[in-house]
Amino acid sequence: MQLSRRLGPSTGRGVVASGAAAVVLALAGCSSTPTIDDVELSAADRAACESLVADLPDTLAGLDRRDVEPADALGAAWGDPAYVLTCGVAEPGDYEPTAECNVIDGVGWYVTDDQLSDQGEDATPIALSLRPYVEVSVPADYRTEGIDRALAELAPALKEHLGEGLSCL
Structure with a gap:
C-alpha cells in the first residue's frame, strides 16, 4: 500500500475539498439510513458510477x-456512524493544479487543511485523481483508526471502474 501522507493523524498539508452544492449527504444521526x-x-459517468457501486466491498x-x-443511489455506506461514498460529485471549486493530495494505494485524495488538522471533525476526502469524482464522508469516530485503511480498501475498485482525473501533488 502506497501512502504519501496520512488522513488520520495529520502529518502533511492538504487543500480545499468540495463544496456541498453538488451532493448533500443527510445523516440524521446514528442508525438512520444515509441519503x-x-x-x-x-451517460458514461453514470455507467462508471453504477459499475463501481455494484463492485464495492x-x-x-x-x-x-x-x-x-x-x-439505487450512486453510492454506498458502511458502519454506524457510516462511511458514505458518493460517486459523481463535482470538482472542488477551488482546485488548482498545484493542489496537494494524500496518495493512498495509487489514488490521490484531496482534503481541506482544517479537516487534516482537526481530528475531531468529520472528513470528506475526494478522489480527484480519478473520474467521475468520488467522495467519502468519514465520521470523526474513524479518523485516528480507520480512514487510511478504508481508502486503501476502496482503491482497487476505484482504479478498476473510473478513468483518469486531475493531477495533484
Missing part, C-alpha cells in the same frame, strides 16, 4: 455495508 442525492451525470475497514436511500 445520497442524485446528480446530473453524462461488503465490508470496509471491518464495518458491514448498509442500505442507503434511495436504494
Whole structure:
C-alpha cells in the first residue's frame, strides 16, 4: 500500500475539498439510513458510477455495508456512524493544479487543511485523481483508526471502474 501522507493523524498539508452544492449527504444521526442525492451525470459517468457501486466491498475497514436511500443511489455506506461514498460529485471549486493530495494505494485524495488538522471533525476526502469524482464522508469516530485503511480498501475498485482525473501533488 502506497501512502504519501496520512488522513488520520495529520502529518502533511492538504487543500480545499468540495463544496456541498453538488451532493448533500443527510445523516440524521446514528442508525438512520444515509441519503445520497442524485446528480446530473453524462451517460458514461453514470455507467462508471453504477459499475463501481455494484463492485464495492461488503465490508470496509471491518464495518458491514448498509442500505442507503434511495436504494439505487450512486453510492454506498458502511458502519454506524457510516462511511458514505458518493460517486459523481463535482470538482472542488477551488482546485488548482498545484493542489496537494494524500496518495493512498495509487489514488490521490484531496482534503481541506482544517479537516487534516482537526481530528475531531468529520472528513470528506475526494478522489480527484480519478473520474467521475468520488467522495467519502468519514465520521470523526474513524479518523485516528480507520480512514487510511478504508481508502486503501476502496482503491482497487476505484482504479478498476473510473478513468483518469486531475493531477495533484
